[in-house]
Amino acid sequence: MKNYNLDQMVTFLRTVSDITWGHYAFKNELLRYRISNEYIDEIIQNAIMYGEEWAQRIISNAGTADAQVILKLFGLSLKENDLDMTAVPRRFFTQYVRKRYIEIMIQPIDIYSTIYKPPLPEPDQVRTLLIAKEIYHYIEELHKDEIFSRTEKFFLCNLDGLKWDSTVKAIGEITAVSFAKYLTGVDFNPFMLDIILLYGYNAGLAENIFRDITKISEESI
Numbered sequence: 566m567k568n569y570n571l572d573q574m575v576t577f578l579r580t581v582s583d584i585t586w587g588h589y590a591f592k593n594e595l596l597r598y599r600i601s602n603e604y605i606d607e608i609i610q611n612a613i614m615y616g617e618e619w620a621q622r623i624i625s626n627a628g629t630a631d632a633q634v635i636l637k638l639f640g641l642s643l644k645e646n647d648l649d650m651t652a653v654p655r656r657f658f659t660q661y662v663r664k665r666y667i668e669i670m671i672q673p674i675d676i677y678s679t680i681y682k683p684p685l686p687e688p689d690q691v692r693t694l695l696i697a698k699e700i701y702h703y704i705e706e707l708h709k710d711e712i713f714s715r716t717e718k719f720f721l722c723n724l725d726g727l728k729w730d731s732t733v734k735a736i737g738e739i740t741a742v743s744f745a746k747y748l749t750g751v752d753f754n755p756f757m758l759d760i761i762l763l764y765g766y767n768a769g770l771a772e773n774i775f776r777d778i779t780k781i782s783e784e785s786i
Contacts, residue, residue: 571764574775575685578757583613585782586756587739594735596719612736615713616743630748632697639703642666651766656759659695661702669695676765694755697745705737714740
């Protein structure tokens with residue numbers, strides 16, 4: 566099995582379409598097999614569109630695209646967590662703690678900073694993207710009755726004669742990534758951070774994810 570260095574992976578990942586990244590987000594979605602492939606394509610396109618629209622709306626209302634300023638305008642604080650991520654075998658870099666704050670894991674960014682070199686995204690840019698993505702999740706909670714990633718639901722089961730529907734996590738992640746991409750103006754899909762941040766402390770898992778992306782990309786051709 567061929568091993569890839571980070572430069573090689575990033576060069577390819579910058580060419581991957583947003584639609585392909587959307588299918589990557591759906592890969593491990595629990596409700597994936599309840600939704601047709603054709604409808605998944607439509608969902609991904611809508612999620613990308615609504616992510617961009619919400620970014621435009623926030624920029625217009627806030628008068629800025631600066632994620633740090635927007636964070637303060639929303640009254641959210643940013644907390645740094647120095648957890649040793651080498652013991653956490655998964656992609657976990659930030660989280661929005663409901664109505665309280667955004668938490669960012671600093672070890673992945675610190676490690677990435679030691680291996681960073683052009684043409685990789687700058688560490689400050691990476692940090693801003695992570696924050697921007699979680700700002701969307703705050704907005705998502707604030708507007709849960711109207712925002713696409715919360716109103717789009719799928720049949721889950723019938724229980725005691727009642728129909729239960731569920732939101733799909735992948736939709737929220739695709740929309741959040743689209744929001745962050747538009748807000749920051751980067752020229753790559755922020756899902757790429759799943760690989761470049763993980764690479765510094767778990768290169769094997771990062772390469773496995775990269776192979777998944779290449780496979781999804783080839784299947785979409």
